[in-house]
Amino acid sequence: MDTDLLSDTQELPLQVDRATDQRLQLFIEGLVRQQDKSYATFTFPVQEIEPLMLLQESWNEQQFRYYWEKPSDNFAIAAGDTLVQLSASGPSRFADIISQQQALQNATASFSSVYHSRAGLMFLGGFSFFSRLETADWDSFEAASLTVPRWFILKDGDHYSATLSLQLPDFQSRNEIYEEVTGRLRSLNRQMTSASDSPSSPVIARKNTDPFPAIPLKLGFEAWISSVKQAKKQIRQETFDKIVLARRLSVARKNTAPVTKLLDHLRRRYENCSCFLVHPPGGQSFVGATPEQLIAFEDNLLQTEALAGSIERGKTAMEDLTLAKDLSISTKNRNEHQFVVQDIEQRLRPFARSIRHSSQPQVKKLSNVQHLYTPIQADLKPEATVLSVLEKLHPTPAVGGYPWHKAAPYIRELEDFERGWYAGPVGWVDASGSGEFAVAIRSGLIGEEQVHFFAGCGIVEDSDPQTEWEETNLKLKPMLSALQYD
């Protein structure tokens, strides 16, 4: 290896010691000799770095970009460029993705100089709410899409690493592979150095002095009231017990700040949320900060939750407490919540050895709204995988309905827009089969000229259409503020 990457020369974010270099050369020799793999990944430790800054530094509209951060977990992934994109559409999309993922895993060899289970292959992306995408609004997205990036940076507590991946048939010899890996390490080093030297943090530091025009928050009000009334009629006729209706607010994009700034705002403001970005090559950016975890899966231990039932935050501590109490004792909200707990439990049962949750919901407080919240844990049977469980869990009645097969057609009928990836699962899966997916609510689709914001709420027998409308306004707030529309 050229001396510039070796650790006894200068201080660089990513350095390789001689022993690692020797191991790397042997690994590459093995790849070329055996010729039984089509892809290889290479993971190295890096110095402390802000993955978001690197994403900003390396931003390229024409390439795949991905970001995931849960500030409260001290966990982040920034990734870019496509090595392979797994995609599928239709009712068998989960099964199709699972078989593509397995094939890719079998065709990949991994080199790692870190001891971390997230080293190696990483699959990043998500799924649309319904099994097909039907309009041009989401034309850069697939109904199911997991991308293996050509690079990603991982931050997990104090652990930082960089993983590169490549397609082996692109290279003729051992030397070419070695040159490619070291060349890319060098360019990553340059980007990491300028990301950490970058004088300004990507924070939106101050309010825009020339505020954007007020959002027409009343837009779609009549249609909403009428849809909620129709949904309640179906509930009275016992078609279903609960349905989640959503609205889309579409506005001209005024804030042209990079989406990385938007993400930075979200992660600072919503520390307990999963902040995400999925940007297909040349497409729009799907961005959000969601409080709802759909699945966290590691060593056959699963964590999920019921999050449904909402009320505003109080202006004083006392008022806030009173509102939380009102929420906890509200029959309407408790019913709305209980359908979710029940349904999740039912769906997990075939996979689970045991399932645990408290009998009473807690209250989860976000800066704009508070929700009823029941964390649920399950020990799963060995055959369960993150994607097979995801297939069964999505959509929970927190974003769909109860029973789902009865409510589903009414969502399409009563909403006048394509949900796309709104309320679908978004997240990541690693090579060991662990992964995390969140429900992509509190989100927006950001195009060059237009932004679509989404928010929904659960409708049950005694829902009041006006109150539900106000609740959607509360839920739109995080994204509206992040784009400075307030």
Ligand SMILES: C=C(O[C@H]1C=CC=C(C(=O)O)[C@@H]1O)C(=O)O
């Ligand atoms: C569907 C959304 O929220 C869900 C999650 C939490 C509380 C909800 C509610 O109270 O209705 C919704 O079930 C959304 O924010 O778009």
